[in-house]
Amino acid sequence: MIRTRHLTKRYGDTSAVEDLSLDVRPGRVTGFLGPNGAGKSTTMRLILGLDTPTAGSAEVNGQSYRNLPVPLREVGALLDGRAAHPGRSAYHHLLYLAQANGLPRRRVDDVLDEVGLTAVARRRTKTYSLGMGQRLGIAAALLGEPSVLILDEPINGLDTDGIRWLRTLLRQLAADGRTVLLSSHLMSEMELTADHLVVIGGGRLLADTDMQSFLTAHAHGYTMVRAAEGERLRDVLCGAGGTVRPDRRGAWRVDGLDAATIGELACAQRIVLHELTPHRDSLEDAYARLTDQASTFRARAAAA
Numbered sequence: 001m002i003r004t005r006h007l008t009k010r011y012g013d014t015s016a017v018e019d020l021s022l023d024v025r026p027g028r029v030t031g032f033l034g035p036n037g038a039g040k041s042t043t044m045r046l047i048l049g050l051d052t053p054t055a056g057s058a059e060v061n062g063q064s065y066r067n068l069p070v071p072l073r074e075v076g077a078l079l080d081g082r083a084a085h086p087g088r089s090a091y092h093h094l095l096y097l098a099q100a101n102g103l104p105r106r107r108v109d110d111v112l113d114e115v116g117l118t119a120v121a122r123r124r125t126k127t128y129s130l131g132m133g134q135r136l137g138i139a140a141a142l143l144g145e146p147s148v149l150i151l152d153e154p155i156n157g158l159d160t161d162g163i164r165w166l167r168t169l170l171r172q173l174a175a176d177g178r179t180v181l182l183s184s185h186l187m188s189e190m191e192l193t194a195d196h197l198v199v200i201g202g203g204r205l206l207a208d209t210d211m212q213s214f215l216t217a218h219a220h221g222y223t224m225v226r227a228a229e230g231e232r233l234r235d236v237l238c239g240a241g242g243t244v245r246p247d248r249r250g251a252w253r254v255d256g257l258d259a260a261t262i263g264e265l266a267c268a269q270r271i272v273l274h275e276l277t278p279h280r281d282s283l284e285d286a287y288a289r290l291t292d293q294a295s296t297f298r299a300r301a302a303a304a
């Protein structure tokens, strides 16, 4: 469990994190979203005791990070995939971490195996690709079998297999009852991985809600429809109050009328439908709508 209360960090005139109060709970993957510069990395660094808050507090399992007796056993973190010494092998990097934290040597082999780096474990990390570096960072985070994981952009550089592997791993870690806080700009992946979302903008909390509620609140529904008599159908739907726009494939995108109503209107006018598909905006669309609203609000507030 991660808890922040009124967490605030200012760098001179820049407010990186402002009055942020969060409970990041175990048993689920919490996606941490926000535009560039929103304050995600700063929040993670404050939780990990790598920076000191200007005000407020951050705790992991009821204690500030700096008071945890063996931090790696409580919190595993990936903040920078290039954190390992370039001249050291992955094996020795992990062995050093294990010994410094009183962890058994076998954990090094276990995590290397888990992240798929066993075959290249003796190579110097400077020869690693970005994706291999990310896998090593994830191995280091898992080393102490912590109950809390904090991962800043872990998907960067992973190939398709790597992305699927990480998604499965994170969902499994959450199912085991761990707390997983994950930041990413890849919305499609976040939609598949996270159960819960925390969205920040300008250092402030914009949303803290489960994925389904977030989508219900911010994702719009619409219907794609195609008919033999496309123009006539468009006129009927517009007449019934729908907003109808053509899409690239020659279908109509209809907002304001649901699929059942469209089907009934077409039937009443004896128009044959070739397609009638309800859609919902993606997380990316919903997130864009929320952050647009927030920046418009901020711009208006600044102008007032």
Ligand SMILES: Nc1ncnc2c1ncn2[C@@H]1O[C@H](COP(=O)(O)OP(=O)(O)OP(=O)(O)O)[C@@H](O)[C@H]1O
Residues within 6 Å of the ligand: 011, 014, 015, 016, 034, 035, 036, 037, 038, 039, 040, 041, 042, 043
């Ligand atoms: N050490 C620092 N000194 C001065 N300003 C900083 C420092 N670290 C962060 N900032 C500023 O704080 C704000 C928040 O930055 P942060 O890196 O936390 O955002 P982020 O949400 O992680 O962004 P991104 O998605 O680009 O990684 C930015 O305006 C950034 O320039």
